[in-house]
Amino acid sequence: AQSVTQLDSQVPVFEEAPVELRCNYSSSVSVYLFWYVQYPNQGLQLLLKYLSGSTLVKGINGFEAEFNKSQTSFHLRKPSVHISDTAEYFCAVSEGSTTDKLIFGTGTRLQVFP
Amino acid sequence: DTEVTQTPKHLVMGMTNKKSLKCEQHMGHRAMYWYKQKAKKPPELMFVYSYEKLSINESVPSRFSPECPNSSLLNLHLHALQPEDSALYLCASSHEGFGETQYFGPGTRLLVL
Numbered sequence: 001a002q003s004v005t006q007l008d009s010q011v012p013v014f015e016e017a018p019v020e021l022r023c024n025y026s027s028s029v030s031v032y033l034f035w036y037v038q039y040p041n042q043g044l045q046l047l048l049k050y051l052s053g054s055t056l057v058k059g060i061n062g063f064e065a066e067f068n069k070s071q072t073s074f075h076l077r078k079p080s081v082h083i084s085d086t087a088e089y090f091c092a093v094s095e096g097s098t099t100d101k102l103i104f105g106t107g108t109r110l111q112v113f114p
Numbered sequence: 115d116t117e118v119t120q121t122p123k124h125l126v127m128g129m130t131n132k133k134s135l136k137c138e139q140h141m142g143h144r145a146m147y148w149y150k151q152k153a154k155k156p157p158e159l160m161f162v163y164s165y166e167k168l169s170i171n172e173s174v175p176s177r178f179s180p181e182c183p184n185s186s187l188l189n190l191h192l193h194a195l196q197p198e199d200s201a202l203y204l205c206a207s208s209h210e211g212f213g214e215t216q217y218f219g220p221g222t223r224l225l226v227l
Contacts, residue, residue, distance in 0.1 A: 032213040043118070043204055043218035044157065051213045090156055100145070100212050101170065104156035 002027040004093050004105035012111045015083055021076040021108045023065075023091030033074040034092040034102065035065055044090065050074060061085070086112045118219035120205050126225045129195060135222045137188040137205030146188040147216065148180060149204040157204055163188060164210060195226045 003026045013019045025031060032051050036044040048059025055067040065076045074091060091105040118139045127133050137146065144165050149157035162170035163182040177199075179191040188205055202223050206216040 034215075036218075041220075043206075043220045044216075045218070046215050049213070049215065094212065100208075100214065101159060101162070102216065107154075107156050 002031065002093050002095050002103055004091050004103055006089075006091055006105035006108050008108050009106065010109045010111065012113065013081055014113050016080050018079050019077065019081050019085075019110065021089050021091075021110065023074045023076065023105060025072050025074065025091075025093045027072075027093060027095060029095050032094045033065075033067060034094075035059065035063070035074075035076050036090045036092060036104075038088045038090065038107075040087070047076070047089075081110070081112050083112050083114060085110060118205055118207055118217050120203075120219035120222050122222060123220070124223050124225075126227065127192065127195065128227050129197075131195075132191070132193045134192065135190040135203055135205075135224075137190075137207075137219055138186055139207040139217070140186055141207060141217065142185075142209075143207035143217070144185060144210045145208045145214070146182060147206040147208075148188070148190050149206065151202040151204055151221070153201075161190075192224075195224075197226050200224055200226045 005024045007022045034049045035047040037047050038044045047063050048057045050057050050067045058064045063078050089108045092102045121136045146163045148160040151157045159172050160174045161180045166182045177194050181189040202221040204221045205219045208214040208216045
């Protein structure tokens with residue numbers, strides 16, 4: 001069965017600093033990987049996704065993620081964060097060949113300080 | 115238009131009430147979803163509709179009853195809920211197929227007294 005682990009429940013960082021949010025997945029088949037962001041009192045919004053091809057995926061708002069099959073990871077990065085990036089970030093996986101169900105990780109709260 | 119709308123934004127109901135949550139999208143998506151999200155937790159899938167037919171029911175109690183009257187609308191009928199059902203209920207939609215992006219609405223925040 002597939003699962004997603006987000007090791008960091010909270011990541012505090014100062015404005016303009018780089019950040020990495022970690023995500024590891026477990027699946028015995030090929031997967032599709034997603035990062036969603038949830039701002040306070042809002043629904044989720046897709047940041048980026050990996051389906052196939054280049055392992056470096058660029059998303060909205062300056063975020064990017066790298067798919068690493070050998071380490072079963074899909075870490076999210078941003079070289080310089082802004083106060084407005086403060087939000088909850090969810091990594092998610094779907095097993096592309098069997099179902100389009102999304103399995104979410106437990107989330108990482110990114111808190112950007114001035 | 116990449117918007118999924120949900121009404122109402124907030125709902126307070128007693129355990130004997132009957133209420134409905136509504137979701138609407140006009141992106142031509144044929145897959146629609148209901149999720150439940152408790153505070154500081156990830157969304158949990160409840161139901162999936164594909165071409166207006168229920169395709170996934172994640173063993174949700176019968177006091178939650180979904181309905182998809184047409185390709186743009188998704189309802190969630192609530193009856194005899196428990197206080198532990200208080201949560202944010204999110205609707206999402208996507209094109210059919212694997213790896214498709216799900217577009218989420220802002221949610222309905224439900225409080226059961």
